[in-house]
Amino acid sequence: MKFRCGQAWVAMGLAVIGALLSAAATDPGLPDGYWDQPQAMVGHAPHAWSKLEKNLRPEACGQCHIEQFNAWKNSLHAHAYSPGMIGQFPAMGVADSNDCLNCHAPLQVQKYRDIADMKGSLDLKLSHPEGFDRQADLGSKAMPLRHSGVSCAVCHVRGWQRFGPPPKASGAIGHQQRAVHGGFTATRAFEQSQFCASCHQFPDSMAIHGKPLENTLNEWKQSKFASRGITCQTCHMPDRRHEFRGIHDADMVKKGLTFELSQRRNSAVFAITSSWIGHAFPTYVTPEVVVEATAMDATGKVLHRWQWEIVREVIYDGGWKELRDTRLKAGEHREFIAAPLPERTARVRYRVRVMPDHFYQGVYQGLLFDDMAHVDRSAAKMHISHALERVRRDDYLLYEQTISIVDD
Ligand code: HEC
Ligand code: HEC
Ligand code: HEC
Ligand code: HEC
Ligand code: HEC
Known part of the structure; x- marks a missing residue:
């Protein structure tokens, strides 16, 4: 009896390990350099695509991904191109300001080309404090992508390709063919705390008194939540909702x-x-x-x-x-x-x-x-x-x- 029970456990254990190994073998992960100088557009968009599929503004994604858009638009990510940050920019110059944008609006197209570009952006934001249209109206007052801060494309688009978590229904990983925007690449990297680290964890080399100014991922690793598999997403994106509620x-x-x-x-x-x-x-x-x-x-x-x-x-x-x-x-x-x-x-x-x-x-x-x-x-x-x-x-x-x- 005991022996059979043990055998069943071993068999189950092997099955679990097998499943983990096959997942590890095929999960593509994020492409190298996903967070270094991220480029959402490289060269021309595939020309079979509609204007809507080529449009990387959040209002465009929101035409189809309504739920994500409606949650995201009330989050601080949508407001990361903020007055308190950009008001400091003219005194800092273009290079240092672009360093701040590494977390607040990091895509290559969101960065400033020169001082005139920066000044124009500050004026535009005074007359249009909201960086996007809350009604997901594509026609009116189109704002540059920069003004939507940590926008959909910042987390999901590189080189015109969409990346996302495994679909809830199938759990499939790897490239998923779909009729829209060339399908997408599914990877479990989206479900891991590490995904949030490039902006919510400073490197250890920048420690003050042993701890970087932003040390959230390390704090999480030292908590009981890490070993229980409770990630940043579990608490801040329950059911994959894009709320990002915090303090x-x-x-x-x-x-x-x-x-x-x-x-x-x-x-x-x-x-x-x-x-x-x-x-x-x-x-x-x-x-x-x-x-x-x-x-x-x-x-x-x-x-x-x-x-x-x-x-x-x-x-x-x-x-x-x-x-x-x-x-x-x-x-x-x-x-x-x-x-x-x-x-x-x-x-x-x-x-x-x-x-x-x-x-x-x-x-x-x-x-x-x-x-x-x-x-x-x-x-x-x-x-x-x-x-x-x-x-x-x-x-x-x-x-x-x-x-x-x-x-x-
Ligand atoms: C014309 C409608 C349409 C537009 C516009 C659109 N998408 Fe999609 N998107 C889809 C469809 C349909 C799927 C496939 C959904 C599925 O199979 O579950 C999809 C899938 C995705 C996925 C994968 C979801 C998952 O399960 O991992 C991501 C991420 C995504 N889109 C992001 C975006 C972003 C970001 C934008 C804007 C830059 C955008 N999409 C614009 C229709 C659209
Ligand atoms: C490593 C990523 C990172 C960099 C680089 C960065 N920030 Fe932030 N910043 C954040 C995060 C994350 C928050 C939100 C902190 C929180 O509420 O926990 C934030 C919040 C802020 C806020 C308060 C909220 C707001 O937007 O009004 C200001 C102002 C700000 N940052 C300015 C700057 C300036 C100026 C620079 C460049 C000198 C900069 N940041 C560089 C990640 C970054
Ligand atoms: C800060 C990064 C970030 C931003 C900004 C962001 N997402 Fe996501 N998105 C994620 C992560 C992480 C997941 C997976 C969450 C999980 O698995 O718990 C996800 C999941 C998704 C999914 C799959 C949802 C599902 O139920 O399977 C879609 C579609 C999507 N995002 C679209 C969007 C759209 C559209 C926007 C803009 C309105 C957006 N995302 C903004 C990080 C982001
Ligand atoms: C067990 C749930 C839980 C987990 C896991 C979790 N958080 Fe939080 N987080 C919260 C709650 C609740 C708050 C509000 C209280 C607070 O500010 O600490 C919060 C607040 C925040 C804030 C607001 C700023 C601040 O100074 O507190 C940020 C930023 C944040 N979390 C990021 C993250 C990131 C990144 C991770 C993963 C490394 C993470 N959280 C993991 C529950 C969680
Ligand atoms: C591209 C950089 C970037 C990534 C990636 C990113 N964030 Fe953020 N996050 C920011 C910035 C910048 C702010 C502050 C926005 C502001 O107020 O100006 C912020 C704000 C937040 C807040 C609100 C904090 C508050 O003070 O209430 C939470 C919660 C949060 N992020 C959670 C997450 C989680 C969870 C992930 C991973 C799924 C994530 N973020 C990924 C840049 C990022």
Whole structure:
């Protein structure tokens, strides 16, 4: 009995290994250099193609891939060609600005040819803040591909060919013949966390205090999610939906955390557990999360306040320096204890506030009130002031709860 059972396991094990090997043997992966100087168009498009198939703008993809377009257009990827970034460009010059575009709008056709091209683009974006038509209308105000930032073609098109994950129904890999846009190449690379790394993970050579400014893939590798096969896509593209929700979305953040509030003798204890976040909370250096506790008497009079910041704080001072790192690691449980409670404390209120772009608020204020203070009006200055308005609007209250204190 035992022996047969064992045999079955061995047979099953061999079958699984066989399946893995045959998949590994035929999965084409991404072509070499997929993320180096990516070229969506090389030479002429196949001339049998319709105008629509040759059009790489997201509104064109959206004619057929409606679901992906409708989700993507509300994501930050669609807005990566942002006022806060391009407002800094004229002072940086073409070469350095194109380096920023390596992640924010990386296709060869999205890069600037020269300074006139850059200036024209800044003016155009002032009159058309949205880089594409939300209705997927191909006729009206066609924007250059650059303005749609991390657009469909950035992830899916190289040399006129489409690349995507294995179709859900068949799981097939390799080239798939279809009547439209020459079919596509299916590869499991789209299902792996590594796919996101070229923009969400800086190289180790750029480490500050042992950790690059953006260290998301490494943080994920060190978490229990990596060994359980829970990838970036599992959480950020559930069911392959192109939502890419992150710290700017309160519901997404709530999904990732568990809160508990209780009284322990003469103290109030608020615990946060990072239960569904595959990296540090927050992963980037720009957000700041503030936990506040307020002790009040029966009339609501404030008796005492406590505050904690959850942040990786860095400053640029000739080079980057890390001041502190108080972020929650994946899986970490941390208590924020209000103690000792003053006499007459009747209740304690806890609040958690999230400032997703905290670091940039300082950068934009510095630019507007120092560097650009004497410039009257310029496209760059107007973009930066729009960016400052936007980041202020992005702050939100994540949690608020009050606990009544009983004498013991
Ligand atoms: C005229 C309609 C049409 C247009 C326009 C179009 N596609 Fe497609 N696309 C299709 C069809 C049909 C398929 C095959 C779907 C299938 O077999 O499941 C497909 C397949 C794909 C796939 C593979 C999906 C998978 O299962 O991996 C990707 C990726 C893709 N298209 C991306 C794009 C992008 C990016 C654009 C715009 C640059 C675009 N398509 C424009 C119709 C279109
Ligand atoms: C390695 C990829 C990468 C490069 C290169 C890069 N960024 Fe970013 N940038 C990101 C990512 C990822 C985010 C979003 C971070 C987050 O919210 O976690 C971001 C966010 C931003 C934001 C805040 C959101 C917005 O768009 O308003 C600004 C501003 C910005 N980057 C400016 C720049 C500038 C200026 C440069 C060049 C000096 C640059 N970036 C280079 C990846 C990159
Ligand atoms: C940041 C990269 C990125 C961008 C931008 C992006 N995609 Fe995708 N797309 C992916 C990944 C990754 C997958 C596979 C997700 C998975 O398997 O969990 C995917 C899957 C798909 C699929 C297959 C869907 C399915 O259900 O099988 C289609 C079609 C597609 N994308 C089209 C688009 C279109 C159209 C746009 C623009 C509106 C777009 N994508 C923008 C990364 C991207
Ligand atoms: C287990 C689910 C999960 C996994 C796996 C995961 N994330 Fe997240 N991610 C979240 C949640 C929840 C948030 C919102 C809270 C936060 O900001 O940390 C988030 C936030 C983010 C943010 C917002 C910026 C910030 O500073 O926090 C980025 C960027 C991001 N994730 C990228 C990635 C990438 C890239 C991967 C894969 C290497 C990944 N995530 C894996 C759940 C996940
Ligand atoms: C070509 C570069 C690039 C690739 C590839 C890419 N991203 Fe991004 N991503 C960005 C940039 C740039 C931003 C910031 C956009 C902005 O706000 O300006 C961003 C923003 C995000 C955010 C929102 C962060 C926030 O602050 O709320 C999430 C979540 C995210 N990406 C997840 C992913 C995942 C998951 C993948 C892989 C499937 C991926 N990204 C692939 C460049 C990229």
